[in-house]
Amino acid sequence: MNVKSLQSHHTHYASLGSPWSAKADKVQSITGILLGCFLLAHLHFESSILLGKKAFYHVVQFLEGGMFSSTGHGFPMVTKLFSIFILIVVMLHALVALRRFPAQLGQWRALRRHMSGINHKDSHAWFWQLVTGFILFFLAPVHIFTMITNPEIGPHLSAERVYHANAWLLYALLLPAVVIHAMIGLYRVAVKWGLTANRAGLRKVAKVLIVYLISIGLLSLISYILIGRELSLPITPFVP
Amino acid sequence: MSQGRTLTFNIFRYDPQEPGDKPKMVKYQIEEAPGMTVFIALNMLREKQDPSLQFDFVCRAGICGSCAMVINGFPTLACRTLTSKYPKAEITLMPLPGFELIGDLSVNTGKFMRELAERLKLWLHPKADEVDIHRIEAPMAPEEAAKLYELERCVECGVCVSACATKQMRxxxxGAVGMMKIARFELDSRDxxxxxxxxxxxxxxxxVFGCMTLxxxxxxxxxxxxxxxxxxYLRRKMATALV
Incomplete structure (x- = not known):
């Protein structure tokens, strides 16, 4: 087929296919899956506080490589480095996801007009992914930067951050935004690439996960607030 | 079958050809008949109440794809929508968004489909030496023919274009109709x-890389x-095409 004739015919549309179009789509999906899976693990790890201070201490000790450190507590440097890695993944994801934003007023109005005229659940779900994605531009970096500059985690150290440094406000806003964004996103990426044909089942799983993750997230946040209220400054790190 | 109900239709009315005309919603009432479709109701309205009402139809059997419109928030074919589906007996009709409005519920899907076909070259591109009218065409495997037939069922009604928020923004x-037709030729061994x-x-x-899977x-x-x-399928195929 004559590619040149195609090009001349297409000048007023998007230009000839560039390999970057495919790459951008793949990067968005891969970074999205990475972040979604990380979130699933992250929320479970931090919610181990619901099983007691000792449980959370051991989770942190294990994840920070406690078995390799002389003190047995682990290295906060691990959290620092991992946070930098997550920041890079978030930046990559945001960079390619920006292609989807209705950046022009006309596009935004077209979207709102469509939503008011056409009754379609998945389009509405995408709208909420868009809104939460926008919120995450501002909230996620705050959390990640805190973990890069102050990576100390522990039953008392985290409670101090939540209660005395007022991080609870950030977490209360970040939690629903990131959970809704990530779970709708994981559902979408699966149907997008045809990973499953059972769409209804997947949608149900996404809904259940949203409720479940926000619940354990909120309960553990309350736990940290309760622990923080009992602590007097300066705090001493928890040791079992 | 709910018989003897009075149906209330809220219909979008606007004639761009009429100087000074403004878009408005007009209310009509009609007695429901057994097995009535929105298409039948519209014909009765035009016949008995308002001959100026514009809407498209040809086959009244879901084959021509002409009578697509937005019925109570869902873009679909009027001839395949029973009025008995609506327990409140209230039906709001809007023209398909995303197409040039001819008037009232009539939109120019034909212009869009033609431009799309020309732009994406939606016709068979056979091998040059295979075009020989003196020879019998090579037979196609029934499995392949069945696959192509499945995608050929598209009636170009424009519903997928109107239902797509991505298309409305860009x-x-x-749209799905363009990708469906590309997939049809991609699967065709003669192309x-x-x-x-x-x-x-x-x-x-x-x-495919602009589709947001809404x-x-x-x-x-x-x-x-x-x-x-x-x-x-197309996305997976295209994602590995140029690497």
Whole structure:
């Protein structure tokens, strides 16, 4: 087929296919899956506080490589480095996801007009992914930067951050935004690439996960607030 | 069958050809008849109440794709929508968004489909030496023919275009109908176009990589075409085309 004739015919549309179009789509999906899976693990790890201070201490000790450190507590440097890695993944994801934003007023109005005229659940779900994605531009970096500059985690150290440094406000806003964004996103990426044909089942799983993750997230946040209220400054790190 | 109900229709009225006319919603009432479709009701309204009412139809059997419109928030075919489906007996009709409005409920889907076909070159590109009218055509395997037939069922009604928020935000997006037809020729063993050729047509923001998988096409297609699987197939194919 004559590619040149195609090009001349297409000048007023998007230009000839560039390999970057495919790459951008793949990067968005891969970074999205990475972040979604990380979130699933992250929320479970931090919610181990619901099983007691000792449980959370051991989770942190294990994840920070406690078995390799002389003190047995682990290295906060691990959290620092991992946070930098997550920041890079978030930046990559945001960079390619920006292609989807209705950046022009006309596009935004077209979207709102469509939503008011056409009754379609998945389009509405995408709208909420868009809104939460926008919120995450501002909230996620705050959390990640805190973990890069102050990576100390522990039953008392985290409670101090939540209660005395007022991080609870950030977490209360970040939690629903990131959970809704990530779970709708994981559902979408699966149907997008045809990973499953059972769409209804997947949608149900996404809904259940949203409720479940926000619940354990909120309960553990309350736990940290309760622990923080009992602590007097300066705090001493928890040791079992 | 709910018989003897009075149906209330809220119908979008606007004639762009009429100087000074403004878009408005007009209310009509009609007695429901057994087995009545929105299409039948519209014909009765035009016949008995308002001869100026504009809407399209040809086959009244879900084959021509002319009578697509937005019925109570769902884009679909009027001839395949029973009025008994609406327990409140209230039906709001809007023209399909995303197309040039001819008047009232009538939109110019034909112009859009023609431009799309020319732009994406939606016809068979056979091998040059295969075109020989003195020879019998090579037979096609029944499995392949069945696969092509499944995608050929598209009636070009425009519902997938109207149901797609991506298309509404990005005017040059080819929509599910464009990708369905590309997939049809991609599957056709007689077509000489390679994956790379197809990539140059839909491997961009106007094609598979612009699709955000909102699935309005899948959920509203009156012919139940497998848009979700088809677009995913094309995306996977295109994602490995130029690497």
């Amino acid at each position: 005017d040059t997006f080819v 000489t176009r390679s994956v790379e050729d197809f990539y140059h047509v839909i491997g961009n923001q106007d094609g 699935l309005g096409c899948q959920d509203n297609c009156p012919k139940d075409l497998p848009h979700m699987q088809q677009i995913a």
